[in-house]
Amino acid sequence: MISNPPPGNWLLKTLSAEDQALVTQHLERVSIKRGDILEAAGEPIPYVYFPDEGLVSVVARMQDGKPVEVGMVGREGMTGASVVLDDFLALNEVRVQIGGAAVRIPSAVLRRLVSKSPSLHAVCLRYVQVLISQVAQTAVAAAHLTVQARLARWLLMVQDRVGSDQFSLTHELLAMMLGVRRPGVTVAMHMLEGEHLIRSTRANVQIVDRDGLEALASTSYGIPEGLYRRLFPNANVFGGPDRSKPASS
Structure with a gap:
């Protein structure tokens, strides 16, 4: 204890x-x-x-x-x-x-x-x-976004929780977590690398451009994170903008 x-x-x-x-x-x-x-x-x-x-x-x-x-x-x-x-x-x-x-x-x-x-x-x-x-x-996200955008969202969420730009993730694990075939994950990873958003090896991912990942993920990332900050205002958490609040006119 x-x-x-x-x-x-x-x-x-x-x-x-x-x-x-x-x-x-x-x-x-x-x-x-x-x-x-x-x-x-x-x-x-x-x-x-x-x-x-x-x-x-x-x-x-x-x-x-x-x-x-x-x-x-x-x-x-x-x-x-x-x-x-x-x-x-x-x-x-x-x-x-x-x-x-x-x-x-x-x-x-x-x-x-x-x-x-x-x-x-x-x-x-x-x-x-x-x-x-x-x-x-x-x-x-699963119903409306491309695999690339879903992968960007998922990587942002992982980074928030592990607190590091680098973490160990295999393509097999990513395919299972996103509910897609492994070749689809491989193509998506190459796309993100080509846009200089990440670097990856067979079992490791490094986030290079978080802002770029957020732009790709669009509104699929940020709503639960903003809700967390609103419900727990004393917690200094998550890296994205607070999209739980309505935009000002």
Whole structure:
């Protein structure tokens, strides 16, 4: 158990002193590794995780069993959305894509704490609202954007959460996360490299021009991020403009 929230988890930082004291005595420091399944679809959720580092994907399965990422969680948030909504069964698989440090709390304990503290419950519900917004934007992007624009959005979201211009991502992983065939990802990566937006090798990506990626991703990036900043105004997070506010006339 720990006496302070992890330095990298933004959501825990937004808690009041009283709620931090309530939660941190039940947190356990852990290391999450690539490939770890934190939640299995349809199964009870044993722990809720607050990543300090790394990247976690919420993965849905198509009728043919093909996995597609519908949500992403990093240092800005938490897993266990179902637990916050008073359901201990996972709707989708939650899988670690980039490993790192995290803290976790037993799901039953978190349910007990949010029932005791309305302010803690409110913070968790606000984050679930952001996650729902992210899932909605992912659906819109999949329906209307090119693979290149979807890839640009995805890379921006990864950079926000890992806090680095460089990270390890294979084309196979990108294809699975975007729900496209690997050749499509390869073409999209070459396009982004040709525009000098990224540099990539077989297993690594470096973002060179974030502004250019945002221009390519257009409005598919920024709405959930702006919502997060509005709901958590004390959190200095995300690199894109706040598009959750209506444009001035």
